[in-house]
Amino acid sequence: MNRTPLFLILSLAAACRRDPPQRPGAAAAHAPAAAAPAPAARPGAPPAASIDPPAAADAFRETGRFLPQGATLPGWSQSGAVRLVNGQELFQLIDGAGEKYISYGFRQLARTDYRKAGTELVVTAEVYDMGSPLGAFGQYSMLLSDSRDPASMRSRAVAHGGGGFLGTSQLVFWKGQYLVQLNLADDSGEQDESALASAAREVLPALASRLAGAIPGDVTPPAGARALPVEGLVWGGATYLSNGVLGLEQTGAGWVGHYEAAGNQRYRVAVMTRGSADEARALLQRFRVPGATALPGVGEEAFSTPTLAAARKGVTVVVVGAPAPEVLPPLAPEGRSERLRAIVTALP
Structure with missing residues (x-):
């Protein structure tokens, strides 16, 4: 007996069956219940x-x-x-x-x-x-x-x-x-x-x-800061650099002070002490540029350039240079040389 017609009839009957109509607003019996809304987070509260x-x-x-x-x-x-x-x-x-x-x-x-x-x-x-x-x-x-x-x-x-x-x-x-x-x-x-x-x-x-x-420890600035002149030193102006003094590479360590002169003119002073006069002499030459002008009577050797004045006395090198940042009004070249002379003269 061929059962195919009976099978097709049963399949079509099942396909034509429909769920009874829902009452307005009622959920289907087999549908999952809607999840309750999550409570609103407090404004600004972190997850x-x-x-x-x-x-x-x-x-x-x-x-x-x-x-x-x-x-x-x-x-x-x-x-x-x-x-x-x-x-x-x-x-x-x-x-x-x-x-x-x-x-x-x-x-x-x-x-x-x-x-x-x-x-x-x-x-x-x-x-x-x-x-x-x-x-x-x-x-x-x-x-x-x-x-x-x-x-x-x-x-x-x-x-x-x-x-x-x-x-x-x-x-x-x-x-x-x-x-x-x-x-x-x-x-x-x-x-x-x-x-x-x-x-x-x-x-x-x-x-x-x-x-x-x-935290334990001293609150007094390191002794090396005393190498910087006090006159004209601005608040927070004492800076210790491990290298790159006044922007020159491979200088080694030194102290740099930020200063203000009359008329709101600004400048920096670098003081670097080395282990010998020869080391200090070599360091001084790092700041020299072609056309530098000698400054007689300032330490053991001194010169000025368009941007700085530098001198050596014993094992100490002093440089008076431009302010930082560069937008600050700079001390005039004559003022840099005079300031250098006063600082070097006061060195022991």
């Missing part, structure tokens, strides 16, 4: 995934021992791991600037985050062990004066450790052999600079006080 649990107590070791643990300030708590970065590993974190830190004696960085409950504000705290107070002060002084007039930051000075400054969303200070950098960010992506600056003024000085109280 749960962005809040990391605090680090364990034993993570706060070595340089990290200075970082506050747990609930550090009202509404703020430590969040996530404590990262320790040693020596050359720093290049993996700050490739472009790593060499500068290494040149100042960098040993270790301890880094962690602090978050404010109910917001996406996060402070990244960094404590750098620079190996010596000279290294910490030197790197701090470079951050203060790099590409700007340090005197312009006077209104933003803070009294943490040996001194520091507060920018729009960053606070930097040094103490002993340690350099501290606190950076505030808003992970929500909303770039409200005014609100960020207001939050920075609230939290960064308070966190800096905690850190400054925990």
